[in-house]
Every structure is written in structure tokens, then in C-alpha cells.
Amino acid sequence: MNYGHFDDAHREYVISRPDTPLPWLNYIGQDDFFGLCTNTAGGYSFWKDSRLRRLTRYRYNNIPYDLGGRYIYVNDGGSVWNPGWMPVKAKLDSYECRHGMGYSRIVGSKDGLEVEMLFFVPPGRNEEVWKITVRNKSGAVKKPKLFAYQEFCFYEALNDMTNYQRTWSIGEVEVEGNAIYHKTEYRERRNHYALFACTRPVAGFDTDRDAFVGLHNGLHEATAPFAGKCSGSMAFGWNPVGALEVDLELAPGAEESFAFVLAYVEQGEAPKFDKPFVMNKEVGHATLARYSKTSDIDATFAKLGAFWDGLLANFQAELPDEHANRMLNAWNQYQCMATFNLSRSTSMYETGIGRGMGFRDSNQDLLGFMHMIPSRARERILDIASTQLSDGTCYHQYQPLTKKGNAEIGGDFYDDHLWLVLSTCAYIKETGDLSILDEGCGYADKKYKLGADGKKIKAESLLHHLETSIAYTMKKRGPNKLPLIGHADWNDCLNLNCFSTEPNESFQCAGDVKDSKAESVMIAGLFLYASREMAALYDFMKRPDDSKRMMKSRAEMMDAVEHAGWDGEWYRRAYDAAGRPIGSKENEEGKIFIESQGWCVLGGAGADDAPEATRGRARKAMASVDKYLYTPKGVVLQQPSYSTYHPELGEVTSYPPGVKENGGIFSHNNTWIHLGWCLLGEGDKALEYYLSICPSAKQDEIDIYRSEPYVYAQMTAGKDAPCFGEAKNSWLTGTAAWTLVALTQGILGVKPGYEGLVVDPCIAKKWKGFKATRKFRGAEYHIEVKNPKGVCKGVVSVKVDGAVIESVNKAALLPIFPQGTKHEVEIVLG
Ligand code: BGC
Numbered sequence: 001m002n003y004g005h006f007d008d009a010h011r012e013y014v015i016s017r018p019d020t021p022l023p024w025l026n027y028i029g030q031d032d033f034f035g036l037c038t039n040t041a042g043g044y045s046f047w048k049d050s051r052l053r054r055l056t057r058y059r060y061n062n063i064p065y066d067l068g069g070r071y072i073y074v075n076d077g078g079s080v081w082n083p084g085w086m087p088v089k090a091k092l093d094s095y096e097c098r099h100g101m102g103y104s105r106i107v108g109s110k111d112g113l114e115v116e117m118l119f120f121v122p123p124g125r126n127e128e129v130w131k132i133t134v135r136n137k138s139g140a141v142k143k144p145k146l147f148a149y150q151e152f153c154f155y156e157a158l159n160d161m162t163n164y165q166r167t168w169s170i171g172e173v174e175v176e177g178n179a180i181y182h183k184t185e186y187r188e189r190r191n192h193y194a195l196f197a198c199t200r201p202v203a204g205f206d207t208d209r210d211a212f213v214g215l216h217n218g219l220h221e222a223t224a225p226f227a228g229k230c231s232g233s234m235a236f237g238w239n240p241v242g243a244l245e246v247d248l249e250l251a252p253g254a255e256e257s258f259a260f261v262l263a264y265v266e267q268g269e270a271p272k273f274d275k276p277f278v279m280n281k282e283v284g285h286a287t288l289a290r291y292s293k294t295s296d297i298d299a300t301f302a303k304l305g306a307f308w309d310g311l312l313a314n315f316q317a318e319l320p321d322e323h324a325n326r327m328l329n330a331w332n333q334y335q336c337m338a339t340f341n342l343s344r345s346t347s348m349y350e351t352g353i354g355r356g357m358g359f360r361d362s363n364q365d366l367l368g369f370m371h372m373i374p375s376r377a378r379e380r381i382l383d384i385a386s387t388q389l390s391d392g393t394c395y396h397q398y399q400p401l402t403k404k405g406n407a408e409i410g411g412d413f414y415d416d417h418l419w420l421v422l423s424t425c426a427y428i429k430e431t432g433d434l435s436i437l438d439e440g441c442g443y444a445d446k447k448y449k450l451g452a453d454g455k456k457i458k459a460e461s462l463l464h465h466l467e468t469s470i471a472y473t474m475k476k477r478g479p480n481k482l483p484l485i486g487h488a489d490w491n492d493c494l495n496l497n498c499f500s501t502e503p504n505e506s507f508q509c510a511g512d513v514k515d516s517k518a519e520s521v522m523i524a525g526l527f528l529y530a531s532r533e534m535a536a537l538y539d540f541m542k543r544p545d546d547s548k549r550m551m552k553s554r555a556e557m558m559d560a561v562e563h564a565g566w567d568g569e570w571y572r573r574a575y576d577a578a579g580r581p582i583g584s585k586e587n588e589e590g591k592i593f594i595e596s597q598g599w600c601v602l603g604g605a606g607a608d609d610a611p612e613a614t615r616g617r618a619r620k621a622m623a624s625v626d627k628y629l630y631t632p633k634g635v636v637l638q639q640p641s642y643s644t645y646h647p648e649l650g651e652v653t654s655y656p657p658g659v660k661e662n663g664g665i666f667s668h669n670n671t672w673i674h675l676g677w678c679l680l681g682e683g684d685k686a687l688e689y690y691l692s693i694c695p696s697a698k699q700d701e702i703d704i705y706r707s708e709p710y711v712y713a714q715m716t717a718g719k720d721a722p723c724f725g726e727a728k729n730s731w732l733t734g735t736a737a738w739t740l741v742a743l744t745q746g747i748l749g750v751k752p753g754y755e756g757l758v759v760d761p762c763i764a765k766k767w768k769g770f771k772a773t774r775k776f777r778g779a780e781y782h783i784e785v786k787n788p789k790g791v792c793k794g795v796v797s798v799k800v801d802g803a804v805i806e807s808v809n810k811a812a813l814l815p816i817f818p819q820g821t822k823h824e825v826e827i828v829l830g
Helices: 209-213 223-227 282-289 294-312 322-342 359-366 374-385 416-431 434-438 462-475 521-540 544-565 594-602 617-629 667-679 683-692 695-705 735-747
Strands: 004-007 012-015 025-028 033-038 045-047 054-056 071-076 079-081 094-100 103-110 113-120 127-136 145-155 173-176 179-182 192-198 204-208 240-247 255-266 273-275 315-318 448-450 456-458 713-716 727-730 750-752 757-759 769-776 779-786 795-800 803-805 812-814 822-829
Touching: 025 103, 025 322, 033 127, 054 255, 071 113, 071 223, 079 103, 113 294, 127 145, 127 294, 145 192, 145 223, 173 204, 179 240, 179 282, 192 240, 192 282, 204 209, 209 223, 209 240, 240 255, 255 282, 255 294, 294 322, 315 322, 322 359, 322 374, 322 683, 322 695, 322 735, 359 374, 359 416, 359 735, 374 416, 374 434, 374 462, 416 434, 416 462, 416 521, 416 750, 434 462, 462 521, 462 544, 521 544, 521 594, 544 594, 594 617, 594 667, 617 667, 667 683, 667 713, 667 735, 683 735, 695 727, 735 750, 750 769, 757 779, 795 812, 803 812, 812 822
Parallel strands: 779 822
Antiparallel strands: 004 012, 012 094, 025 033, 033 045, 045 054, 054 145, 071 079, 071 145, 094 103, 103 113, 113 127, 127 255, 145 240, 173 179, 179 192, 192 255, 204 240, 315 769, 448 456, 713 727, 750 757, 757 812, 769 779, 795 803, 795 822
16 A cells, blocks of 8 residues: 555554545534645635635646645745645655544655644634644754645635636735734625634735735745745735745754634624724634634644544444454544535535535435434434425425525435435434424425414424325326336436436436326335334334334335336336336346345345245345446446436436446445345345445555545446546545444444344354444443354344343344443344
């Protein structure tokens, strides 16, 4: 591995050279203030919503890809360099980037001078800290000058990068002491501003980009750092930046630490101005006061560490596999936090402008987050639900700042609503909190209703939404009694009603779904699962009639799946608008798809206890996945990939064979197969498949894989592509949540249940066992699973605090204990 290694003890990935095969990203921020930070300090920051409240500027698809960010230029006696290598790219004597949980630490050295940059956002705060430490490791006195630089953004990111006839005339700043106040649009409608300051005295500043960089220069040859001084420029229009100069004098062996702080400040009720054109900076002063001492900075950083220790402590394990071990204990959970916070909005591939929070995406992201901060999960579920419409359809995406559905994409993706059932049931199993079902969340088109006392209250409850969702699928069915697909189901690119021949239209929005006939077997499988979840929820609520009603709908859907969905060797994928099967041996290309195998199996179709006519189909379907779709780099989405464009199938056929939804290894849906193997008791297969897409296991082929080896990427090129094995779209993928579910609930089998914590492992035979610590409903379970006979599955004995308890259906059901208590659990498989 040429580029780095895991430091598991510190939960860090250590990058040892800056020219990684692609920019390797980390996120800073965990609540409302976020930043992207690459291994060369590239990236930008925003508050809550990267489209509507972007604080610093970034140019996507730049040359090189990653240019612009939190740059420190060092001028050491005329030699100019950056500790993160970019943008000057001077040869460094040493370089190291440690991406950790919520922070990145980049250290570079040259000619006996070492500069360390530590970037993080303190928990609960709306600012980021760049802690800088400069060390003179040479034998002589050094007088380095440091120039911190980043470019302000005009908050609304799309406008910022398209509407220069306005934006080049609006920029305004104020400078006071060591601080630059970015106050563009503050005189008019904004009641917030950005602030960039240094915690020690500065020797100079620039706020005008052309003055700091030079009108005809690139960032690698910026005027001020090469000249060795800032010019004190005051931006008026054009492009305001925050640039601060710090001049140091360090004796041999001496070091100095201080910080730059980038803050987002809301003015609140305080008056906006002290006098015309002079801001009232009190809130800004109070923000900066928190960082006046280096010890304050260190204490704040320690809080971030404690925050992550606490979060990750909810689930820790000792597993016999190093990759599964580190992914579970740190990186996979960490990625789940990112997808929970950012859905699919902002990464190196998502520009923070196009997509906000996805309805289906965020519901699935919740599955990997629930155990960490259930209160935030609760709030998110209610936010998502309120973007559903009263007829059952959902806004496909919504904007995090306004929490309003995006009208441009609209709705009519006929899987969206069902994911709400999964997230809600998972939340209640995790917390036991049934009160969420009574919360009035309202529909996007019907926010309020009249209460018994005639007063307006939020319409309708979350439970009403779940019922609406189930009813919607039952209502929206086609000729084969399978659910209609609408614009698309989970596979956003299977657009069976689109028929697009116009290159400028969106595959997802084009086409009329009214009176459409195309059906999805995948949604049918998802419905089998969701309706069974609803039935179990009603059982728990002691509402047996409602539970039966759910199971009746499920039985009806099961008939349709087994009748029209089965192809002989696997489950079909869909029926197109003309009623022809897709994902069938009858097709020339796209004969077999992964999604319907995953969901029909997880939904209970063709199960071992099914009626004789359909019994065993699940095993057959999974064997077909193994035979036709599996590769050692993961399972491809379908085979054969489509070689030509089919208007009746949509975007899926627009991609060249082997990438994205056309035969790519789409990590997200692989995880459903991992769970499928667990359901069938095939622990060896589950682990083999799990490892096939595990990023940590890609380090030996990193020149092919190229993406970050510490987080999942959405897609790896499949076997039909010339770049088989190359990963793209890292970070924001539903894989994060689902793979955590597959590993913890499938392979380790530790699943929250309504009545207690279930433990039903499905491990590889070679595993002698494992240990896990799981916090559940306030108690801590220390679980040791032993596998003396080398089986995959089947609990034969359970001891809790030394006392034997009965296993239920060859699984352990651990009781719910009082808050704050700790319990020792010993489970033997056999
Ligand atoms: C989208 C998901 C979708 C998946 C498969 C992702 O980019 O965010 O909503 O399910 O692609 O098409």
C-alpha cells in the first residue's frame, strides 16, 4: 500500500503522500456546521445547507480536481510552500495527513521547519478551528511568515457561481484587529455573516482576492505569500477573501501554536449596526473570545474526541477479521454520521447544489444511525414524513435548511414512502418510544387540521403516514398486481415510463406516470418486508386486527410476487410499460438484476417454510446471484449489461456497460445480498461477499480502486468495464447504513427488537466466535459468542449474568434492563 495505512488505535487513516490516486476526503463537523477537507486541505464549509448557506467557495471539477481550500502558505526566508502540499506543490521533506473522527491533521515540513494544521469543528459550535503549530527543528533561528487563506462564498452557492453580473458588485467586508468580517448582503436581508480571525496578533491581512492572489495568477503563485507580505486590501465588490498573515520568530527547537477560526455568526435579536456601515460585532467578539488561549483550543478539541468516544461506544466489537473489525469500530459508523447529516448533498461528487436530502436515501441512512443519537433520528423521521403528500407520494428530495420538498424533481417514485416504514420501525425497536407514532407531522400539502377544540393542529400523525404508505402501494398496482414503478424505484435509473429521446431532459422527471402500467418486483419485495414490519409493530402495540390486516395485504402481494415475479431461476426485476418482463431469461441483455433477489428474499418470498410450490426459491435466487452476478470485487447490478440505449428502460441503459446502474458493482444493493445470505444461514458466503466490497480490504489494489480505503464508495466499475475495480462516488451512499446493518444485525446478528436485544449470529465457520459491546435502551450488554463446533448459525445456549436463559427459535432474546446497568452475556453456537 503506497499511500497510507490505518492507525486503528487512534481511529485514523494516515496518508503518507499527498498525490493520492484521487483526492481523499474527510468531513469536519457533526451538528450544523460542516466542512469538506481533503488530504491536501482542499474543500469548503457551510452551515446546515451547502446550497443555501455556503460560507467558503470551492470550484468543482477544477484542474486539478481538488483546488481551493483551507490553505496555509509558509514563506521561510523566501522559500514558499504549503504543509498540505497544495497549491504550491513545493517538494516537502515530510508530509502526513491523518483523517480522524471529525478532524484532519496535516503536517508538512521543509528545511527544518514543521507546520501542523489541525482542522475541526467543536461539537455544538458553528465555527471551525484551524489549529496551527509551527516547530523549528533546525539549528538556527527561523523567521517564517504564515499566510492563511480561504475564499468567501456569497452563501447561495448556485447564484454564487453563475450570477456574476450581480455578485461581483455586492461583496463587503470589515476588518477589526485580527478578524475579517464577511458581511455581503448583511445590509439587506441576511441576519448572519462569516468571520475569519486569528487567535494571535496578525502582521497583515488581505480581503480582496486579486490583491492576495494577483489578477493573472493561479493559487500556486499567489502574490502575497511570494512577496512575503499582505497588502491590507479592502474588498469592495469582486471576490472577498479571508487572508491573514502571521510573522513568527522561533529559536532552534522552539514551537508556537495558535489558531485561525472560521465562524458562522447569526446576529439574532441584537441590532445589526453600530452606525451606518459599521456592524455590531458583539456576537462575533463573543465567538472569538472562546479561543483566546491555546489551552481553550485544546480543551475544545478534547471535547470532540470525547464526543466520538461516546458515540462509538454504543457499539464496539472484537472480530476475528481485521477489516470488519476496523470498519465496525470506527469508519463504518463514522460514515453513517456523514450520510445521516448530509444525505446525498455534498461530497467530491455531489456539488451541494443539485440534491438536498433524499426521501428514500435519508430513511435508509437512519438505519445505520439510530443507535448513535436516537433523538436526532426521531427529529429526522418527522421531518422526512412531513415531506410526504396526503395521497402517499413523497417529495423525492428536500432542502435541509427550509425542510421543504424540491419542486423541480417532485415525487412519484413509487418506492419512496415504504422506506419510512423501515426507518420508523427501526427507531421504535431501538428506543421503545411508541410516542413517535402519535406525533403530528402533517403532509406537505396538508399541514394542519382542526383539533377537537376547533384549534389548528398539525395533521396527521406519523402512524397515519405509515398507513398511507402501505395503502398507497396496495392502491398503485398494475396488470400483474405488482406495484407500479412511477418514475423509478430504488434504482433511480430504471425509468420505465420515461421514453426519453431528448438529451436535455432529466430521466427522473420526464415521462408521464399517470395511468402508467410499468411494475416493479423490487418494490413488491420491499412491500413484503415493510408490511411484515408493520404487522409486527401492531402486534407489539397489541392491535392484532391491524396486524392481521397488514398480513393480508402482504399475502396478496406474495401471490403476485410468486406468480408474476418468478422467472424459474431468479426473481424478475420489473414489467415494462408494454407488459414485457425485465430481468428475465426472455431478455437478451439485463436478464438478471440484483435488487429483486435481495428484496424478495428479505421480504420472505420463496422461503424455506413457504408453501411447497414456492419453497426454496429464495435459495435458488441467491444461487443465481452467485452464479451470474458475483465477482471477487462485488456483485454487479445486472447481467448482461446493456450495450445499447433503450428508451423504454431509461437511464440504466444510458451508461456504458459496467458502470453505475448498468452492470456496475453498486455497493448499496450488495448489502441486501449480504443480509440475504445471513437469512439463509450462509455465514461463509455472507463474510466473503461482505469483504468483496469492503474498502479496508482494497488497500492492496489501491491503484485500481483509487477511492478512499476507509469509506464506502457508491460504485465500483463492474467486470464489463475496462476499469473493472475502479471505485467512484465515495462517502455519500446508502451503503454506509446498510453495510453496518448487514454486519451488525446480519453477520453478528445483534438486532434491536421490540421485546429485547436479539442475538442471532450468522458467521463464517472459521470464526471461533467474537465479542461485542452494545448499548441498548440505556443498558450495556457485553456479549461473547463462542463457536466451538465451527457452525455458521444456531444459538444453543445463552447465559446472562451467569444465569441460563432459554433461546427462542435458535436465537437469543436478551431482556431489556434498567438504564445504566451492565450485563455479561455468553452465547454458544452449535
Ligand atoms: C441515489 C439513490 C438511488 C441509487 C440507485 C443513488 O445515487 O441517491 O436514491 O437509490 O442511486 O439508483
